[in-house]
Amino acid sequence: MTRRTQGYLYLTLAMVTVGSTVVASKLIAAGLPPFTATALRFALALPLFLLLMRATGTAWPRPGARDWTILAIQAGAGSVGYTALLILGLRHTSAADAGVIIGTLPVVSTAIAILVLGERPRPAMLAAIALAAAGVFFIAAHGNAGAGRQSLLGNALIFGAIVCESLFILLNKRLRQPVRPLAQSTLMTALGLAVAAAAALFETPGAPTPGALAAVAYYAVVPTVAGFLLWYAGAERVSGAEASLFTAVAPVAALLLAAAVLGETIAPSQLAGTACVLAAVGIMSRAARPG
DSSP: OOOHHHHHHHHHHHHHHHHHHHHHHHHTTEEEEEOHHHHHHHHHHHHHHHHHHHTTTTTOOOHHHHHHHHHHHHHIOOOOOIIHHHHTTTSSSSSHHHHHTTTTTHHHHHHHHHSSSSOOHHHHHHHHHHHHHHHHHHHHHHHHTTTTTTHHHHHHHHHHHHHHHHHHHHHTTTTTSOHHHHHHHHHHHHHHHHHHHHHTTTTTOOOOOOOHHHHHHIIOOOOOOOOIHHHHHTTSSSSSSHHHEEEEGHHHHHHHHHHHSSSSOOOHHHHHHHHHHHHHHHHHHHSSOOO
């Protein structure tokens, strides 16, 4: 197996774990409040990240006051906000719908960069944004035909989670001193644990279900830690444009896992939405290639 083929395999597996977070979050939503579940996720993942830092000799970052502020906002939005909104949204919508919406992340990030940072879009980027919007429209139409307002509320919350994650990505570009990926993931987990634990104090959790606890443990170990390792192992073996193309695997994996694990029925509108999102990611990947 060549180095590039290894990279493709690692990236595919990493994005499958991302897709699986939708199924895990659906199970969590049935048995735990969102901030309590988020705090448990980070509490389980943090020791693993600390062990990885020690094993690799990764030093703790020493950011300045401005960068500390950015990192704290990143933790609140990208770590806690994303996870809590995803879990909360999945109380009201299907995992299949959520998976398709999550697939729009790279396109939403680009759209926010255009609107907030004033970046000049290429025509290809505008086409990708339009396709991603069409994909979300198909999901919204499916929600109207299905569970009505509850589904629309859930989809809106899932989209809010994507906006939170997009802010995380954009804020990363504002750091004056770049932070190594492993150190940043560890720091985000620690800060996220503090924020989520504080928010969880205001929740009134009942008795957690075994399925929800198992899903939290899975979310912490597999997508959070193993997914991180797989992504960076793959990304170092291929180009950035190639790596970005593999983000298209996540919505497909979420759709298939929603059907296989949760028994959800996949509607034609969901397939149409997935096709639009995949096309949007493909256009963005080609537009990102140099030359």
